[in-house]
Amino acid sequence: DVKVTQSSRYLVKRTGEKVFLECVQDMDHENMFWYRQDPGLGLRLIYFSYDVKMKEKGDIPEGYSVSREKKERFSLILESASTNQTSMYLCASTRKGPQAKNIQYFGAGTRLSVL
Amino acid sequence: QKEVEQNSGPLSVPEGAIASLNCTYSDRGSQSFFWYRQYSGKSPELIMFIYSNGDKEDGRFTAQLNKASQYVSLLIRDSQPSDSATYLCAFHTGGFKTIFGAGTRLFVKA
Numbered sequence: 001d002v003k004v005t006q007s008s009r010y011l012v013k014r015t016g017e018k019v020f021l022e023c024v025q026d027m028d029h030e031n032m033f034w035y036r037q038d039p040g041l042g043l044r045l046i047y048f049s050y051d052v053k054m055k056e057k058g059d060i061p062e063g064y065s066v067s068r069e070k071k072e073r074f075s076l077i078l079e080s081a082s083t084n085q086t087s088m089y090l091c092a093s094t095r096k097g098p099q100a101k102n103i104q105y106f107g108a109g110t111r112l113s114v115l
Numbered sequence: 116q117k118e119v120e121q122n123s124g125p126l127s128v129p130e131g132a133i134a135s136l137n138c139t140y141s142d143r144g145s146q147s148f149f150w151y152r153q154y155s156g157k158s159p160e161l162i163m164f165i166y167s168n169g170d171k172e173d174g175r176f177t178a179q180l181n182k183a184s185q186y187v188s189l190l191i192r193d194s195q196p197s198d199s200a201t202y203l204c205a206f207h208t209g210g211f212k213t214i215f216g217a218g219t220r221l222f223v224k225a
Contacts, residue, residue, distance in 0.1 A: 042217035
């Protein structure tokens with residue numbers, strides 16, 4: 001079974017803090033994604049990566065950055081946390097190629113509260 | 116117009132009934148379509164995917180796709196209380212991105 005592991009289930013941070021959210025997948029997937037999920041808005045793509053050291057902005061990248069130094073690990077960084085970044089953050093991965101059918105495998109999520 | 120439209124619900128059905136969940140999408144270039152189930156406080160998990168017009172059945176679940184009408188639906192037969200969850204419709208247009216709807220909450224009454 002594919003396993004996508006997010007380092008924390010719950011985080012509470014202060015405004016202005018630098019926050020790191022870590023995601024590790026164990027199935028050698030090429031593509032990794034960070035989403036945030038808010039009530040009524042669904043999943044919104046923050047950033048994605050299709051290879052080591054490669055990153056692409058999603059729909060809402062402002063206030064975030066990412067790092068992918070190893071294939072299995074994709075980190076989301078909040079440079080200076082703000083209260084409007086309080087949300088559920090979901091990491092996902094997919095294998096490259098048509099046979100993968102673009103099926104996304106999700107981690108358990110990190111619920112971040114910024115006070 | 117939103118890229119994916121779903122009725123937020125809640126959709127309430129009695130146990131044993133058929134639950135019908137609907138979704139419309141705006142991008143005619145969409146190639147593949149997905150239904151994910153998300154229990155409260157949990158992450159989404161894939162239920163069904165469909166690429167071709169028509170029906171696709173998997174156990175109690177049937178996905179229906181009509182590309183001309185830009186419409187995809189999910190039918191759940193013999194609904195169980197354990198089916199109570201939020202169902203996310205999603206589509207993929209090529210490239211890397213998958214677009215998700217906001218979800219429909221389903222409540223199955225015992």
